[in-house]
Amino acid sequence: MLSQSMFPWILLTAGFLFTLGALGVLIRRNPLVVFMSIELMLNAANLALVGYSSFLSSEEGQVFAFMVIIVAAAEVVVGLALMTRVFRIGRELDVDDLDEMSR
């Protein structure tokens, strides 16, 4: 069985993964990598939810993690469709160049 002293490390790993994802969203310019960083943040939240669920012997965290996975899948589908659309109209895949809506 798992020792209870492992639980803070689960939370710290989740925090580290979330921070990495936020860093990727802020400093990377390829929208595909930005989407992967968002997936990293969602997975970090899932890790914290499942860790708490296991720590507190409650299934509700796992139910919420399931919802997060569904929303992440829907978000990826729409985001990648947007990226193929941007590519099809002949634009460079760079989040600094995609500024039509701010003009």
Next chain:
Amino acid sequence: MNGLLAGTLILTAIAGMGVVFSPQTIYSALSLVLTVGLLAVTFLILNAQFLFAVQLIVYAGAVMVLFVFIIALLDPASEERPRLTDPRFVLGILAIAGICAAVFVASRNGVTYVTSCTDQSAACMHGALVGAASDPYNTFGFPAAAVNQAGNVQTVANQLFHTYVLPFEVTSLVLLVAAIGAVYLTRQTRGAAPPPAGGARPEPGGAPQELPEERVEEELVAGGTR
């Protein structure tokens, strides 16, 4: 078991760094596959067998395949390194430091809330669920008797289809809207070219719109005749 969990968490952190710091997009995607798989192993260690299967099927099986296909289709160039003197880069690093501090303080608060809660009052209900929380070598995870009696999938389904049945049904609407949106965004327009997004700048002719499909078809034909 503790060593297995520690090793998995360390490898997950390393693979997560690979997602953000890889210069090539495909390396980022493969690092994300590794991260997702290691998180699935972590879920298995934490006695969340249902989420282990869902994580592998949805993320490693569907989402990452979609990512790799899009990378193969779009072929994005590797970006140059950010300049360290760029004020936007410095602002991003400062924002990350703030987020990092907030997340770590929050996780410390979460840990102290649970482990300092040893009495049986109603405010310490979760602490009472954990049991003798002051004992650092107390085990956690689901009680073996309860898991053997019901099983993880059954207990999660019990929550999912009784307490949270309305959010579960709403997710079907979310998936439906996402599928319709994806079909709308990627559909082929016959005849008239679609108006450029925003309409502020005219696009350089209609040639780039037909380029990706033609290139893929040529590559397919070339691969089939070889």
